[in-house]
Amino acid sequence: MCEHDLHLRVVLNEPLYGGNIGSTARVLKNFGFHDLVLVNPCPIDKEAWMMAQHARDLLGNARICGSLQEATADSNLIVGTTGARGETTGRHLRIPAYPPERIREKLNCKSGCVSIVFGREDHGLTNEELMMCDLLVSIPTSDEYPIMNLSHAVSVVLYELCDIVIGDVPLANRSDLNLLYGHIEDVLRDLNYPVHKRHKTALMLRRIFGRAELTAREVSTMRGILRLTSYHVGSQSGEGSADTRSD
Amino acid sequence: MCEHDLHLRVVLNEPLYGGNIGSTARVLKNFGFHDLVLVNPCPIDKEAWMMAQHARDLLGNARICGSLQEATADSNLIVGTTGARGETTGRHLRIPAYPPERIREKLNCKSGCVSIVFGREDHGLTNEELMMCDLLVSIPTSDEYPIMNLSHAVSVVLYELCDIVIGDVPLANRSDLNLLYGHIEDVLRDLNYPVHKRHKTALMLRRIFGRAELTAREVSTMRGILRLTSYHVGSQSGEGSADTRSD
Secondary structure, X not given: OOOOOEEEEEEEEOOOOHHHHHHHXXXXXXXXXXXXXXXXOOOOOHHHHHHHHHHHHHHHOOEEEOOHHHHHOOXXXXXXXXXXXXXXOOHHHHOOEEOHHHHHHHHOOEEEEEEEEEOXXXXXXXXXXXXXXXXXXXXXXXXXXXXXXXXXXXXXXXXXXXXXXXXXXXXXXXXXXXXXXXXXXXXXXXXXXXXXXXXXHHHHHHHHHHOOOXXXXXXXXXXXXXXXXXXXXXXXXXXXXXXXXXX | OOOOOXXXXXXXXXXXXXXXXXXXXXXXXXXXXXXXXXXXOOOOOHHHHHHHHHHHHHHHOOEEXXXXXXXXXXXXXXXXXXXXXXXXXXXXXXXOEEOHHHHHHHHOOEEEEXXXXXXXXXXXXXXXXXXXXOEEEOOOOOOOOOOOOHHHHHHHHHHHHOOOOOOOEEEOOHHHHHHHXXXXXXHHHHOOOOHHHHHHHHHHHHHHHHOOOXXXXXXXXXXXXXXXXXXXXXXXXXXXXXXXXXX
């Protein structure tokens, strides 16, 4: 990937049916993409090769990973897909789930590697997997039958993202982002932020920064602030008196 | 259908694989639609029922027709889907093929029955079938591999059309439109319009009116003009000296 390029990767996390893997490969090629990564997939069977049709080359080149972390390690942005729009529990975890057109708007004129992660056919992405994502996307389906077939969901998302305008605003690196998020948790701990709210609040901050498409410079500046905070709080050990509202 | 309503119908013309029919039924239900019509389909086999998943009711209610004409008889607007974007031959036949988002814009605030027609998995719609359509839609796919799986194409189109704002501008009836198009051919004949260009020009006019989403009143007014033209030309039999440029 050149420095000023927007590279789109489709990650199928533990897909259960070869037919869906093959269909997904075809959809990628239909929309001009080529980077398909499979995390612990079912066997690439006859059905997979049949459904791939003229995208068998792309299916053959799909990278197979042992974990979602490995699959997205070099991604500047990780976008998770979810059918549930989180009206009930786990608000910080799922909200906001953007419609695909909003993701297109957000990615316009950016550069970097963006992984779009699709979950298992039966249960989607687990809460742990959703937590690894910076941004969530949800296709606006009918309440009567909201669950789409995996490769159909891929079609809709790639259709929206296939005509993104590539720009020169570089997204922050995954490793810098991970350091930022780790640093946030450290600071919350240093601040004696209530243990039972700490994780939820860290996730809320992750969602805020995730949807802000941070640049490298912004991440660097924020980490500087966090370092300074840790330093001062540390020098007044035990005096953490921060605001502890998590909502 | 109530008078002020936009009703969307999906017509699969001679589909070859049961799996695609079942998948299409599921996609309709995913996006809140329910009117599926099949023209001379392959048998609704085990694969079809399996792929329909929780849309088996919709699949069971699909209407089966013996011709595309029968399937679209009561449609105010017939939208044909095409992979080929007609850069070479048959310009009037295929151009303009709009991207799905333009069809959404065109249908916003309209009322009536709109049939979206999808062709066979192998050869799409024939020229005769495309001629029956008022408007054409084409998904912007990659030149390297432009041909999408049937049910994936349905997904993309229905995704675009699922949030149309229903309005109260009633589209013209199919029977009135057919009378208009028939009348146009009559007038071209009365005008001694060159025989070899007549069909092409009639089709061009059909495309122009097709993309103009005519109302009943507009069709009525134009038929009045054509009647008057026929009357005057008829009274000067043999003196047709019309402009014969077809492009």
